[in-house]
Every structure is written in structure tokens, then in C-alpha cells.
Amino acid sequence: MGQTSHCSNPCSNSEKTSARLSLPPFTPHAQLLQQSWIAYHQRFIQHDGRVIDREADDRTTSEGQAYAMLRAVLINDPETFACTLNWAENNLARKDSAGKVIDHLWAWKWGRTSLISWGIQDRNFASDADIDAITALILASRRWNNPAYLDKARVKLNDLWNQAIAVLPDGSPYLMPGPKDAFWNQPDTLILNPSYFAPYAFRLFAEVDPNHNWLELVNTSYRALENSSAVSEVGLPSDWIVLNPNTGQFQPLPDDHSLKSVYSFDAYRVWWRIALDAIWFQEPRAKQYLQQNTRHLQQLWRTQQKIPARITLQGRPTVTYEATSQYAMLYTAFRLIDPKLAEQLYQQKLHPQYRNGFWDNDSAYYTQNLAWFALLPPASFKSLLTTTPSL
Numbered sequence: 001m002g003q004t005s006h007c008s009n010p011c012s013n014s015e016k017t018s019a020r021l022s023l024p025p026f027t028p029h030a031q032l033l034q035q036s037w038i039a040y041h042q043r044f045i046q047h048d049g050r051v052i053d054r055e056a057d058d059r060t061t062s063e064g065q066a067y068a069m070l071r072a073v074l075i076n077d078p079e080t081f082a083c084t085l086n087w088a089e090n091n092l093a094r095k096d097s098a099g100k101v102i103d104h105l106w107a108w109k110w111g112r113t114s115l116i117s118w119g120i121q122d123r124n125f126a127s128d129a130d131i132d133a134i135t136a137l138i139l140a141s142r143r144w145n146n147p148a149y150l151d152k153a154r155v156k157l158n159d160l161w162n163q164a165i166a167v168l169p170d171g172s173p174y175l176m177p178g179p180k181d182a183f184w185n186q187p188d189t190l191i192l193n194p195s196y197f198a199p200y201a202f203r204l205f206a207e208v209d210p211n212h213n214w215l216e217l218v219n220t221s222y223r224a225l226e227n228s229s230a231v232s233e234v235g236l237p238s239d240w241i242v243l244n245p246n247t248g249q250f251q252p253l254p255d256d257h258s259l260k261s262v263y264s265f266d267a268y269r270v271w272w273r274i275a276l277d278a279i280w281f282q283e284p285r286a287k288q289y290l291q292q293n294t295r296h297l298q299q300l301w302r303t304q305q306k307i308p309a310r311i312t313l314q315g316r317p318t319v320t321y322e323a324t325s326q327y328a329m330l331y332t333a334f335r336l337i338d339p340k341l342a343e344q345l346y347q348q349k350l351h352p353q354y355r356n357g358f359w360d361n362d363s364a365y366y367t368q369n370l371a372w373f374a375l376l377p378p379a380s381f382k383s384l385l386t387t388t389p390s391l
Contacts, residue, residue, distance in 0.1 A: 011080050023075060023376075023380065024380040027380050028375070028377060033075065036359075036371075037075050039358055039362075040372070041080060045080065050065075053365045054363040056365075062126055062129035062130065063126060065084050065129070066130070066131075066133040067132065069136035070136040070373075071369070071372060071373075073139045074376060078144050081136070081140055085137075092107045092108075094106070104156045105156065105160065106125055108124055108125055108129060108178070124178045125178055126178055127177055128193070132198075134153045134156050134205065157205055157208070158212075164176050168190075168248075173216055174192065175192070177193040184245075189242055190242065191243075192228065192240070193241075193266060194224065194225050194237045194238060194270055195266045195269040198273050198276075199221050200273070200280050202221070222285045224243065227248075228243070228250045231250050232263070232314070233314045234315035236311060237263065237270040238252070238267055262312055263310070264311075265309070268370065270329075271290065271294070271333040272329045275378065278336055280378055287336065287337065294330065294333060297330065306322055307327070307330070308322065324359050324360050325371065327350055328370045328374035328375075331350060332378075350371065
């Protein structure tokens with residue numbers, strides 16, 4: 001479906017590839033994780049490596065390519081890793097009006113551009129996707145002893161720092177969601193997305209890229225996460241938030257802005273990203289944040305046995321429906337801070353939604369990825385984090 005590009009290593013889901021898939025010994029839900037990866041591969045990954053979002057006009061996003069790469073390295077599928085990487089490199093390259101590549105980040109949205117043509121629809125990058133892709137490259141270089149992946153990661157890291165890091169007047173670096181002209185085009189308004197903050201990844205980046213201060217980005221990410229969540233009366237992270245670079249104050253976006261300051265589908269990922277830092281690097285700020293800032297959601301669960309999918313920063317639900325993707329991300333956090341509650345979420349909200357390789361339905365691209373990451377124990381892959389990089 002859609003336009004394809006030549007790939008010298010087409011994605012395959014042959015019996016040989018499936019037999020090679022592997023997870024660490026004693027991984028909980030190992031059979032389910034393998035089954036769901038195979039089902040996802042067949043349903044969402046085109047033979048040339050393009051990942052299709054079937055709930056959004058069959059578009060492709062840099063996020064989707066990066067998620068596939070990260071899942072492929074974690075389950076030991078080097079063929080799919082290479083193919084999804086190659087498709088993104090060949091099709092999402094950001095170019096100027098003359099067709100010259102301007103950096104090594106990826107345009108975030110690709111899809112139908114006319115009745116007969118497919119291509120880049122928005123050449124802005126989304127920094128969370130590039131962070132996930134670079135993380136996957138570093139892990140792949142270690143798991144499969146492939147120095148070329150590490151070289152590619154380092155090139156991308158240089159561009160990510162130059163293009164996506166905002167340096168405030170006091171010298172502090174903050175992660176922007178995308179290009180500066182889109183998210184910091186007014187002196188007093190820097191728009192941030194807390195779900196993009198990935199301190200565990202920034203620590204990995206510091207190991208392989210000593211030229212930039214990634215560890216300080218860990219500190220500013222926690223500072224921004226804690227202070228922006230304080231804007232919420234119930235301590236919830238927001239999909240989008242404004243930082244005044246001159247005063248250091250956070251505030252919601254105006255109501256008429258296209259981006260919304262609300263706890264919803266973007267913000268769910270905060271729980272997973274911060275839990276990874278707690279488990280992989282024993283960061284005390286991570287566990288403290290999860291304990292303090294999930295309290296309102298814990299209360300909702302204990303009183304109602306459900307958590308609405310969208311909640312205002314004042315703590316008021318605006319919808320009655322629920323989201324499996326939210327329960328998945330909370331499962332990762334609660335497994336760390338409240339295992340009993342985590343098991344309740346799994347038994348009542350995650351396991352019942354899984355059928356024949358898919359959570360919810362076979363079009364729910366976002367849910368498939370978040371649920372898969374949530375059920376994969378982060379501690380299982382600490383061996384990939386301790387490999388000494390070649391500097």
C-alpha cells in the first residue's frame with residue numbers, strides 16, 4: 001500500500017527470521033511479545049520497511065520507524081531493524097528547496113501528496129522520534145557488534161543537539177519538540193512536550209558523544225518535568241506546556257492554540273520514559289516523580305476502577321472512554337512503585353484487550369507499540385547498557 005522505495009534488504013517475516021527472535025531467559029509474557037511482534041510486522045510494516053499508521057490515512061511517521069527499530073533490536077530482529085532504518089534514511093531525509101540534505105534528522109510525516117504521489121508531507125522533525133531512533137542504533141551497535149550503527153548514531157546526535165536543543169539565557173539546555181522556528185519563535189514562549197524527555201537516552205548519548213553536555217540535559221529534563229507538572233492542580237504532566245525562557249516559569253498554552261495543555265495521549269509516555277530511567281540507571285528523581293505525580297490517577301483507579309483517557313490539568317475528566325495505551329504506560333510505572341496496582345491494570349485492562357496478536361484492534365498502531373514496550377521488562381536489557389563504547 002502506498003509508494004515503495006527500493007530496499008536491498010527487504011523486510012521478511014519468514015520462518016527463519018521468526019525462529020531467530022529472542023528475548024532474555026525468563027522474560028514474562030515472552031510468547032505474547034513474540035507473537036505480537038510478528039503480528040505487528042505483518043500488519044503494519046510494508047515489505048520495503050515502511051511502517052504504516054492505519055488509523056491516519058496510511059501515513060508514515062518518523063515515530064513509527066523509530067518504534068519499529070527499537071522493538072526490532074530488543075527482540076533480536078536485525079533484518080527488520082536494517083530495513084526500517086533504510087526506508088527512513090531514504091525517504092524521510094530533510095532537504096532544502098534545491099534538494100540538498102540539510103541534516104541527518106528525519107521529517108516527521110510522510111504520506112499521500114496527490115492522487116498518484118507519496119512523499120514528505122511535513123519536513124519538520126519530531127525530536128522524540130530521532131531520540132528513539134538514535135537509542136535503537138546505539139543498542140543495535142552493541143547487540144549485533146555493528147560499529148556502523150554507532151557511527152550513524154553519532155552523526156545524528158550532533159544534528160540533534162544543534163537543531164533540537166534550546167539554550168536558555170542562563171545557559172541551561174532544554175529539549176525542544178522540533179525546530180526552533182516552530183517551537184521558540186517568540187522570545188518569551190518556548191513550547192515543550194514533556195513526553196519527549198528521555199533521560200535514560202541522554203545518559204546513553206553521553207557515553208558515545210562526549211562533545212555535548214547530555215548529562216545536563218538529564219537535569220533540565222527533570223527540572224522541566226517537575227515544574228511543568230506543578231502547573232497541574234493534581235500534578236499531571238501535560239501533552240504540551242509553555243516555558244518562559246527569561247523567567248523560568250511554566251504555564252499552559254492559550255485555549256485557542258492548536259496544541260493543548262492537557263493530560264492525554266502524548267503525556268502517557270512520561271510514565272514509561274521516566275520508569276526506564278529509574279530501572280536502568282537507578283535515578284532517585286525518577287521514582288520520586290512517579291510516586292508523587294501518579295497519585296491522582298491512583299485515586300481515580302481505586303475509586304472508579306477506571307481512568308479516563310483525557311483529563312484537564314485541574315483533574316477533571318473530559319471524556320468517558322478509556323485508553324489501553326494509558327494503562328500500558330501506567331503499568332510500567334506501577335510495576336515499579338505499586339506492583340499490586342500494576343497487576344490489577346494488567347488483569348483488568350491490558351490482558352483482556354489482547355486478542356490474536358493485537359491490543360484493541362488491528363488498526364491501533366499507537367496502542368500496539370506502547371503496550372509492547374510496557375510488557376517488556378526494562379531490567380532484562382541492562383546488559384546492552386553496560387557495553388563499553390568505542391570512542
